[in-house]
Amino acid sequence: MGKQLTEMLKGTLEGIVLALLLGRPAYGYEITAWLRDQGFSDIAEGTIYALLVRIEQRGLVDVEKVPSEKGPPRKVYSLNAQGRAYLEEFWRNWSFLTERLEQLREGEQT
Amino acid sequence: MGKQLTEMLKGTLEGIVLALLLGRPAYGYEITAWLRDQGFSDIAEGTIYALLVRIEQRGLVDVEKVPSEKGPPRKVYSLNAQGRAYLEEFWRNWSFLTERLEQLREGEQT
DNA sequence: ACTAGTACATAGTAACGCTGAATAGCGGGG
């Protein structure tokens, strides 16, 4: 992964995962695979698990342990009320940033 | 500044400053003031100066020392060829990110 | 027994932005 994109992901990756969890509950391994599908070519598994631990400790998600037929039990995460509020704040901040950058980008071709 | 936005700025603030410098050369104090104007209400001065040192050491900008009538001499930064290339890469990465997030945000109201 | 695929966890590292303080030059008011 490019160093630039890695830095940009800081703070954003969390929002991406929370947004995904708003749509449907999911577990770490699944999320990693989905991200790779989306073009985040080599996001390390460790990154996702660490992130999930963080958002769990902050009380943004509920966790349920679900046995799997193909390996160790899955920890299925789902967004709770606090997580939804946090996600909304994320979108507000994201909008703020994109607006500023859009302006900058347009001003460019003057 | 919100913690969320602080994290989102990582990697992005650098692009913002480079994009600004593409438009016109500027010095640290000026850049800080401009950012505050743009709504980045309390970006620390120290942050900008550290960032400027970084991009200078990476050879993305040229520096010229210009005496000031109102204080110590200014270090005026201007984007060079390498910096312009780096900025283009930044915009590519930024586009990638915004596209992914736009998709996620739309999928939300389903 | 060995391998591969599934699934989670963690210690150590690097990079970035923030906090808080220090330094330095110049102007004007008490």
Added chain:
DNA sequence: CCCCGCTATTCAGCGTTACTATGTACTAGT
């Protein structure tokens, strides 16, 4: 004169994040 306020830059120390690399554990197929 001296201190205050504005301009302008610098630096040490901190917290957070994503990456690297490795380890654990369960199941199925050979």
